[in-house]
Amino acid sequence: MSFQEMSLARFSEALASGTPTPGGGCASALAGTLAAGLTAMVARTTAGSKKFADRAEQMNAIAAEADRLRGEFLGLVDEDAAAFDHVMAAFRMPKETPEQQTARSQAIQQAYKTAVEPPMKVCARSLRVLELALQVAEQGNPSAASDAGVGALLAATALEGGALNVQINLGSIKDEAFRGAQAERVRAAQSQGQALRDKALAAVRGKLA
Numbered sequence: 001m002s003f004q005e006m007s008l009a010r011f012s013e014a015l016a017s018g019t020p021t022p023g024g025g026c027a028s029a030l031a032g033t034l035a036a037g038l039t040a041m042v043a044r045t046t047a048g049s050k051k052f053a054d055r056a057e058q059m060n061a062i063a064a065e066a067d068r069l070r071g072e073f074l075g076l077v078d079e080d081a082a083a084f085d086h087v088m089a090a091f092r093m094p095k096e097t098p099e100q101q102t103a104r105s106q107a108i109q110q111a112y113k114t115a116v117e118p119p120m121k122v123c124a125r126s127l128r129v130l131e132l133a134l135q136v137a138e139q140g141n142p143s144a145a146s147d148a149g150v151g152a153l154l155a156a157t158a159l160e161g162g163a164l165n166v167q168i169n170l171g172s173i174k175d176e177a178f179r180g181a182q183a184e185r186v187r188a189a190q191s192q193g194q195a196l197r198d199k200a201l202a203a204v205r206g207k208l209a
Contacts, residue, residue, distance in 0.1 A: 003081060004074040020088070025080035025119050028161030031154045032073035032122055035129045038151035040066035042136040042144040049141055059140070062132050069125050069132075073158075076125075080118040080165070087111040108172075115169045116182055122162030123189045129155040130196035137203040149204035156197040163190055 003011060003022050011030075015022050040063040046052045047059035090107040094100045133152040140148055163186045170179045 002078045004077045021081040021084050022077065023081075023084070024161055025084070025122070025165040026077045028119065028158050028165065029073050029076040029080055029122050031161060032076070032126050032129060032158035033070050035126070035133065035151045035154035035158060036066045036070035036073060038147050038154065039063075039129055039133045039136055040070065042140045042148045042151065043132075045144045045147075046136065046139070046141040052141060055139055059136070062135060066129065066132055069129055072125055073122070076118050076122055080122075083111075083115040083118050087115050109174060112169050112172045113175070113178060116166050116173075119162040119165035119169075120182065120185065123159050123166065123186060123193075126155045126159035126162060127189050127193055127196070130159070130193055130200065134196050134200040134203070137200040137207075142207045145204045145207040149201055152197055152200035152204070156193055159189060159193040 003014065003026060006014065011022065015027060043059040043063040043066065047056040047063065052059070087108070090104065090111040093104040093107055095104050130152060133148060133155055137145065137148040137152060166182060166186050170182055173179050
């Protein structure tokens with residue numbers, strides 16, 4: 001069974017077990033799933049209210065995009081775990097001969113590069129959810145303001161968690177050009193994400209006040 005098909009109880013048990021997967025990367029993707037779900041909920045709550053009929057079309061579009069992102073995050077829970085398993089498989093390759101050692105080293109490096117991809121996708125999708133969360137925080141139904149705020153917080157957590165998982169994999173990659181480019185992508189996403197998170201929370205707190 002894939003992790004995304006587990007109940008919350010079983011997933012939390014797997015997360016707490018002594019196995020390396022699911023780990024922080026999977027948890028970050030799950031946080032993104034929850035963030036997208038809350039964003040969609042606030043958008044639909046707003047679209048369904050006669051009081052906000054003037055923005056129903058916009059909110060329905062936000063809900064539809066958030067639904068798509070939610071599905072992508074769920075897929076990334078398993079994708080992240082699979083990428084880590086490939087790293088471990090590379091380390092288990094034979095290394096008795098020089099040829100085997102070279103092949104193993106190359107496989108490990110490629111596996112680490114591949115392992116960067118899922119958490120990087122989490123970062124990118126989290127950034128988009130934060131953009132949507134900001135919209136529903138500012139223009140959504142005030143009665144769901146706290147939900148918009150939690151959505152923004154979860155998206156920010158997913159982004160930062162994804163960034164940490166990119167960074168730990170980059171530490172094992174020898175390709176300096178690749179490492180530098182990916183590190184810059186992460187820094188840019190974190191900077192944008194922090195700004196969006198702060199704006200969304202400011203909007204939420206304004207409504208709660």
